[in-house]
Amino acid sequence: MDPSKMNGAEKLQQVAQLLGSLEKDIKGKNLSSAQRVQILLALRLHGTDPRNADPIYSKSGIEILVKYGVDGETADVRRAALRCVANALLLDEKMRQVFVDTGYGGKLAERLKCDNSEDEMVTSRILFLSTYDTTLDFEKLIREHSLGDNINYQIARHAKQFPKGGKTLSQIDELALIDTLKLIFNISKIYPDLADTFTPSIQSIFKIISRIDDVPSKPLDGLTGYLINALSTLDLEGKKGKKLDSSALFPKFNQNCNVDKLINILDQSVSIYKSDDLEAKTIPLFYALITIFELAPDGPRKYMQWLLLPEDNDRSQPIGRSDTLSSKLLRLSTKPYPKLKTAISELMFVLSGKNAENLTKNIGYGFAAGFLASRGMEIPQTAGEAFATNSSGFSPDVNPITGQRWAAEPKDQEPPMTNEQKEREAERLFVLFERARANGILQVENPVAQAVREGRFEELPDDADSD
Numbered sequence: 398m399d400p401s402k403m404n405g406a407e408k409l410q411q412v413a414q415l416l417g418s419l420e421k422d423i424k425g426k427n428l429s430s431a432q433r434v435q436i437l438l439a440l441r442l443h444g445t446d447p448r449n450a451d452p453i454y455s456k457s458g459i460e461i462l463v464k465y466g467v468d469g470e471t472a473d474v475r476r477a478a479l480r481c482v483a484n485a486l487l488l489d490e491k492m493r494q495v496f497v498d499t500g501y502g503g504k505l506a507e508r509l510k511c512d513n514s515e516d517e518m519v520t521s522r523i524l525f526l527s528t529y530d531t532t533l534d535f536e537k538l539i540r541e542h543s544l545g546d547n548i549n550y551q552i553a554r555h556a557k558q559f560p561k562g563g564k565t566l567s568q569i570d571e572l573a574l575i576d577t578l579k580l581i582f583n584i585s586k587i588y589p590d591l592a593d594t595f596t597p598s599i600q601s602i603f604k605i606i607s608r609i610d611d612v613p614s615k616p617l618d619g620l621t622g623y624l625i626n627a628l629s630t631l632d633l634e635g636k637k638g639k640k641l642d643s644s645a646l647f648p649k650f651n652q653n654c655n656v657d658k659l660i661n662i663l664d665q666s667v668s669i670y671k672s673d674d675l676e677a678k679t680i681p682l683f684y685a686l687i688t689i690f691e692l693a694p695d696g697p698r699k700y701m702q703w704l705l706l707p708e709d710n711d712r713s714q715p716i717g718r719s720d721t722l723s724s725k726l727l728r729l730s731t732k733p734y735p736k737l738k739t740a741i742s743e744l745m746f747v748l749s750g751k752n753a754e755n756l757t758k759n760i761g762y763g764f765a766a767g768f769l770a771s772r773g774m775e776i777p778q779t780a781g782e783a784f785a786t787n788s789s790g791f792s793p794d795v796n797p798i799t800g801q802r803w804a805a806e807p808k809d810q811e812p813p814m815t816n817e818q819k820e821r822e823a824e825r826l827f828v829l830f831e832r833a834r835a836n837g838i839l840q841v842e843n844p845v846a847q848a849v850r851e852g853r854f855e856e857l858p859d860d861a862d863s864d
Contacts, residue, residue, distance in 0.1 A: 462485075
């Protein structure tokens with residue numbers, strides 16, 4: 398009978414019989430390889446639903462399956478057994494520690510040195526699931542069982558599958574690569590001191606990112622997203638001792654190719670995803686760009702500033718209103734998504750040389766005030782001067798508040814204000830300025846109060862014409 402159609406007591410009895418025959422085979426070697434594969438495939442089908450599959454989801458069941466998965470005499474036997482184990486670890490979290498307790502983690506790590514993506518996929522998946530709430534010693538796996546070398550081997554193997562002309566991976570190759578990238582991410586995230594183990598994979602990851610030809614419409618939902626996530630946990634700066642050759646980030650044949658691809662992915666993502674999805678998906682990309690900029694030589698730095706900061710064309714209207722990537726990012730920074738806002742703030746600040754005055758020159762005081770306040774930094778003194786005297790480090794052709802060129806600002810078509818309107822407007826500005834000072838946003842003297850103190854403010858007589 399088809400195993401997928403069994404249920405209840407009949408299924409439970411069948412699972413027990415199948416595992417029993419495998420247990421006897423371990424001692425007596427009475428089954429052929431084809432019979433073992435057939436039994437294991439049936440167990441895999443039964444195990445897709447844990448109900449009435451208790452013998453699989455047990456200490457003895459996992460031990461039997463792992464033994465076949467590691468010591469099986471053929472690739473088909475090993476593969477079928479490990480798929481049963483991977484399925485059990487996915488569907489029942491308690492089985493993850495049960496697997497670790499079998500003591501086969503080291504041998505499985507050694508098995509990751511292979512050239513078959515099906516074997517890579519199931520092995521990486523089991524090890525990945527074992528990063529959650531188990532006692533598996535990944536430092537020992539790296540030190541004694543070549544786990545780091547074998548993971549780096551797989552990433553390099555897949556990088557070779559991407560020629561310069563661009564190529565789409567087969568489904569099994571892509572799934573295997575994704576599982577190995579997820580394993581890198583979890584090990585590096587949970588055990589930061591082990592992250593430098595995968596430094597040799599950084600160049601291969603960049604190579605794959607730059608050569609992916611068929612990026613999906615939602616680029617961070619597929620392989621590219623997993624590549625960037627893994628990259629974000631790795632030691633790009635060489636802080637752990639393993640220095641990275643700068644050519645890995647900025648290849649000699651084209652120093653801008655990697656940053657160009659990452660910024661294109663960011664541009665596409667900002668245009669496609671909704672704000673809440675952006676906060677969930679783009680943070681690793683932002684921080685990868687921040688780190689790369691800080692490590693970049695002069696050429697790639699200027700290239701990134703050119704692509705990510707407002708340019709002269711943006712200043713034909715207030716900064717943030719055009720359709721450029723920089724404007725989209727600035728608009729996103731005003732939305733109620735704190736992680737996204739912080740990431741954009743950090744990126745703009747780093748692109749501005751971590752200098753508050755440069756930041757205000759690049760994006761205008763309107764956006765800079767929020768950025769600097771979120772970092773607990775004061776707005777530069779020139780901000781107050783801009784309100785009072787309209788002088789600052791800006792070009793005199795640019796409105797320092799909006800970042801727009803004065804010549805491009807709409808001309809006031811309204812009739813001149815009456816004296817009474819001017820007085821009311823002065824009072825309103827005085828109150829707004831004092832409120833900003835009280836909130837700590839501005840740290841300079843109110844220009845209206847300063848004008849009064851210096852004798853530059855003339856009070857209107859009571860009988861002044863208000864028409």
